[in-house]
Amino acid sequence: MTEKSFWKSAGMVTILLFLSRLLGFAREAAIAYRYGASVEADAYFLAASIPLILFMVFNDAVKTAFIPVYGEFHREEESNAFAFTVYVVLAIILVVVTVLMMIFAPQLMRLFAWGYEGYQFALTVKLVRIMLPGLMFMGLSGLSSGILNLKKNFFIPAIVAFPNNLVIIFAAIFLGAYFGIYALAWATLIGFALQFLVQVPAVAAHGVFKPHQLLWRHPGLKKMAILLPPVILGGVAVELKSIIDKSFATLLPEGSISALNYANKIYLLPNGILIVALLTVLYPTLVEFWAQKKVQAFKNTLRQGVGILIVLVFPMMVGLIVLRVPIVRFIFERNAFSAMDTANTAYALAFYALGLLPLGIMLLFNRVFFAMKDTITPMLFTLVTMVINIVLNWLLMGPLAHGGLALGTALSNLVGAVGMGIFVWKRIGAFGGRRLLDTFWKAGIASLVMGVIVYLVEPFLQADAFLLQALELGVIITVGAAIYFVMAYLLKIKELEAAMELLRRYFNR
Numbered sequence: 404m405t406e407k408s409f410w411k412s413a414g415m416v417t418i419l420l421f422l423s424r425l426l427g428f429a430r431e432a433a434i435a436y437r438y439g440a441s442v443e444a445d446a447y448f449l450a451a452s453i454p455l456i457l458f459m460v461f462n463d464a465v466k467t468a469f470i471p472v473y474g475e476f477h478r479e480e481e482s483n484a485f486a487f488t489v490y491v492v493l494a495i496i497l498v499v500v501t502v503l504m505m506i507f508a509p510q511l512m513r514l515f516a517w518g519y520e521g522y523q524f525a526l527t528v529k530l531v532r533i534m535l536p537g538l539m540f541m542g543l544s545g546l547s548s549g550i551l552n553l554k555k556n557f558f559i560p561a562i563v564a565f566p567n568n569l570v571i572i573f574a575a576i577f578l579g580a581y582f583g584i585y586a587l588a589w590a591t592l593i594g595f596a597l598q599f600l601v602q603v604p605a606v607a608a609h610g611v612f613k614p615h616q617l618l619w620r621h622p623g624l625k626k627m628a629i630l631l632p633p634v635i636l637g638g639v640a641v642e643l644k645s646i647i648d649k650s651f652a653t654l655l656p657e658g659s660i661s662a663l664n665y666a667n668k669i670y671l672l673p674n675g676i677l678i679v680a681l682l683t684v685l686y687p688t689l690v691e692f693w694a695q696k697k698v699q700a701f702k703n704t705l706r707q708g709v710g711i712l713i714v715l716v717f718p719m720m721v722g723l724i725v726l727r728v729p730i731v732r733f734i735f736e737r738n739a740f741s742a743m744d745t746a747n748t749a750y751a752l753a754f755y756a757l758g759l760l761p762l763g764i765m766l767l768f769n770r771v772f773f774a775m776k777d778t779i780t781p782m783l784f785t786l787v788t789m790v791i792n793i794v795l796n797w798l799l800m801g802p803l804a805h806g807g808l809a810l811g812t813a814l815s816n817l818v819g820a821v822g823m824g825i826f827v828w829k830r831i832g833a834f835g836g837r838r839l840l841d842t843f844w845k846a847g848i849a850s851l852v853m854g855v856i857v858y859l860v861e862p863f864l865q866a867d868a869f870l871l872q873a874l875e876l877g878v879i880i881t882v883g884a885a886i887y888f889v890m891a892y893l894l895k896i897k898e899l900e901a902a903m904e905l906l907r908r909y910f911n912r
Contacts (some may be wrong), residue, residue: 439739537595759814
């Protein structure tokens with residue numbers, strides 16, 4: 404992929420993911436409007452965590468293991484037969500897993516709902532049984548995204564969340580008053596199915612779904628069988644961090660799970676837009692460079708990715724901390740979501756935001772190892788950070804309540820990012836550490852200046868009307884971004900200069 408096509412693809416995916424995440428916030432706002440931070444909302448968020456975690460695990464694991472293996476065969480005549488075989492095998496596995504989990508749903512939820520009893524526990528079990536069948540569709544969705552990304556089709560995988568969000572918004576606003584929290588559970592299941600179905604026509608256009616002979620002994624299946632287990636285990640550990648926070652929160656007062664969930668959604672917005680877009684475009688490029696033994700190009704791509712993350716995510720991290728209260732108030736505070744809910748959610752958001760940049764860097768290092776077909780190292784690091792997260796949650800929950808659970812997640816992300824960076828350096832050698840350090844402290848200074856100015860202005864954000872809140876936030880975010888980029892320009896941050904030069908060339912043409 405050329406530098407021009409990289410930025411074009413990354414820009415398109417970023418815009419689509421941004422629109423998708425905006426719709427995702429509308430979804431969360433609709434849920435907050437109808438259910439607030441109630442017992443039913445807590446039960447739903449905990450129950451939804453199980454299929455969502457498994458979706459993230461299978462989605463990322465299948466794409467991660469499939470892309471490098473399929474990349475070896477996708478130009479061969481039997482490539483579609485191989486892909487079709489993977490679909491069949493994956494569907495069988497997911498059906499078996501789903502049936503077993505539905506049968507043992509009470510035992511499964513007992514592992515996570517530590518503080519739930521009676522009505523709340525029974526409700527959580529019912530909700531998880533409704534949503535679990537969506538696991539099969541979500542796993543196949545990940546496989547479809549992997550095929551389309553390798554075919555350089557980034558558009559369709561980037562829009563899969565649109566119908567899902569629309570269905571949930573409709574159910575929360577129009578059906579929630581009549582069918583309660585069950586309307587949300589059934590809408591979630593339908594949304595899971597749509598994430599796969601919207602990709603079917605695009606995959607079919609490549610001939611994957613035509614009748615093919617099943618290649619049970621294809622060498623690609625053996626390679627995937629070797630790569631998948633550690634990726635799945637590592638993915639489970641990564642996603643378990645989220646549900647671990649919720650499990651600890653079942654021991655805290657009512658509404659703690661909802662506060663963590665709403666804060667987590669805001670904290671992960673930059674991850675879901677910018678970081679995911681960058682990784683989506685970078686990963687196939689890293690795979691190709693490593694397969695072609697272009698080690699220096701591999702290092703340059705990695706350095707470029709880390710540098711862009713630092714330059715763009717650092718100010719977002721500071722901005723989320725400083726503007727946490729007005730952001731939460733603007734998105735959620737209406738109807739069943741009270742001012743107290745805003746305060747609790749903003750409290751958790753401040754701690755979560757500290758881990759935003761380490762999360763992005765850690766996810767990039769994960770892709771680096773996966774591109775090198777090393778799935779063991781990321782798995783081990785993920786397990787270690789999960790254990791650290793559990794210990795920190797236990798230690799910090801007492802003095803900081805649900806804020807301690809968010810801080811435990813942020814600190815475990817930091818440990819994972821630093822540790823994986825050291826292992827990447829040992830594996831491939833230096834990849835521009837001095838330049839990245841220079842970028843880091845300059846971006847830090849620029850973000851600090853921006854944060855101080857925004858902090859001084861933030862007390863003046865007093866609007867009650869939704870549109871006025873949007874205007875105030877829009878103005879202060881725009882001013883903050885302008886201050887940051889002026890500072891970054893004055894400090895001569897190289898990644899910013901490179902991005903601006905590429906944009907200048909593009910528009911000149």
